[in-house]
Amino acid sequence: MEQLESLDELRQRIDQIDTELLGLISARARCAQQVARVKLSDDANAVFYRPEREAQVLRRIMALNPGPLAAEEMARLFREVMSACLALERPIQVAYLGPEGTFTQQAALKHFGDSASTQPMPSIDDVFREVEAGAVNYGVVPVENSTEGVVNHTLDTFIGSALKICGEVVLRIHHHLMVGQNTQRQKISRIYSHPQSLAQCRKWLDAHYPMAERVAVSSNAEAARLVKTEWHSAAIAGDMAARRYGLEIIAEKIEDRPDNSTRFLIISTDDVPPCGNDKTSLVVAMRNQPGALHALIEPFQRHGIDMTRLETRPSRTGVWNYVFFIDLKGHREDPVVAAALEEVQLRAAELKVLGSYPVGVL
Template identity: 80%
Template sequence: MSESPVNLDELRNRIDAIDSEILRLISERAMCAQTVAQVKTADDPQAVFYRPEREAQVLRRIMALNTGPLDSEEMARLFREIMSACLALEQPVKVAYLGPEGTFTQQAALKHFGESAKSLPMAAIDEVFREVEAGAVNYGVVPVENSTEGVVNHTLDSFMDSSMKICGEVVLRIHHHLLVSSTTRQDKISRIYSHPQSFAQCRKWLDAHYPQAERVPVSSNAEAARLIKTEWHSAAIAGDMAAKLYGLDRIAEKIEDRPDNSTRFLIIGHEDVPMSGDDKTSLVVAMRNQPGALHDLLEPFHRHQIDMTRLETRPSRTGAWNYVFFIDFKGHVDQPEVAAMLEEVRVRSAEVKVLGSYPQGVL
């Protein structure tokens, strides 16, 4: 027992020394990032500082090298924040997201770009597209599909008329909580606010625990959290960010019906993204209205052994009862086998629009 204080002091001294070395190395990395910015600007005054493929490669490398005791995803999140802070020294990234503040889309934006990015809330998905197209922000973050409730049609439709490129993706585990304010009488809850998607994802839990409560759909979970601050008989379904932002208490946690409930978000921007080594491609295909059209579309994927990960159908805007296909597959347009497959699809279709090739989500 007498040796414990001595050993503890030694350990604390060791931690202090390690912290000093970490500080020195982070500062050295930051100075290197500043030099990178100077070199890029000298070569091209309009240089792009954020490189999605490079960041994905760095994070994958960190995860592969990690030996613990921190798990690989936690280690990658730490490096994501270091990279975010260093990138801000080169050029702060402005990101528009589907707001208001406190939504899961903001959480996805921060997960992908880090806390040093400047995030700006937008009222609608098409506003996010417009802000990016106008150059008011560098990138946008929009939801595209949920593992429980399926695709977000508004996002798919926005791509039909937009020149924006998909630069990346984020997959976020979605945990819903039942939130109340300090003035809520928990035994008198008769109204619950939330986004329609959240109500759908928590339907069974609500039926079991609050079958008589009125379910009031609102534009976002953050808006639901804001509304209950002034109502003593109401609760909200929202996530951790909204709870923290509005100072709410969780009376029931993780009430989603499926424990693997996740939402996929897309990063939109102006630039094509080079290969990262583990990529996906998204495209829109309009087929001619003729027998066997779907078979003609899918056959080149099978023959070239391209792994299709998603196929969605949306009504075309060119005529009644015509449809377009939204397709995700593994691979990059610069790979020879992908280029060959796409050339065949173009011959067989009325129109093909590549929405982007981008790194598969790392975090």
């Protein structure tokens, strides 16, 4: 009897806390509305989403988090509160590589929250065009996978685009084998998925479906759509695609590497001020001469700047010429980074800063 009374007391306490939370969240939402009015009174074209500010808020929450919830889980909760409050100011329009149910859509929602309005695009080029035209505020595109490497089309598109990188998000990728309600599981002879997903699940497929035809399609979501009404096929896709197309997952987490993850970039027309924990991406074309790579790297090494990625791509302007894509720690406005970039500018045939942006929080 004492245990039941104790449980009842705990429930009353939870109800009281929920009431307090409701009041605090509502107060935060009203404050967000006031922020919108202040911004609009100062500038009719005010920017409502500030990547550097949101990164600072989320990092502060994670640092202050007392538990027992994990810091990242607490940040996810605040991300959704911030997303809903931002939607009161002005809903964010985000284009992503579609169709619905792709990992890119999942990355967009992870970064912007469920209150953002996401719009699927048929190709990476279309995502760039929508942002450039001002039809949406931001775009989300994949740039590299921990298993299969860089997405070359994304890197190549940046060369001819004026858009800036304003953020990044890393998504842990879990692939599942799924079927429609008409599928005869013992007769699966065809498996659809994106080429990279097929490659990321190669060992599992060799062990479990060595005779099944592997059919590459434009996206995992498209694979899920195709198998919905077929009786002899399956798809490799993620949770969101399974829910979107009403499929049953018959094998979970079939990726060959348990740490499989994909990095996505957030693109926009705006530069982002420093937040204190930033990354800078640039593309550099060096003159075709001996020691070019050393001349490119030496200023960063001398200034103590950490280069986190260096990719080489063939240049579109000449045979056997190459451009270098570089990620480094720090913001372009940091004095040390600015000094190194100035030196590289003098040595390079061309240097283009793709953006400085907060290091991904979630």
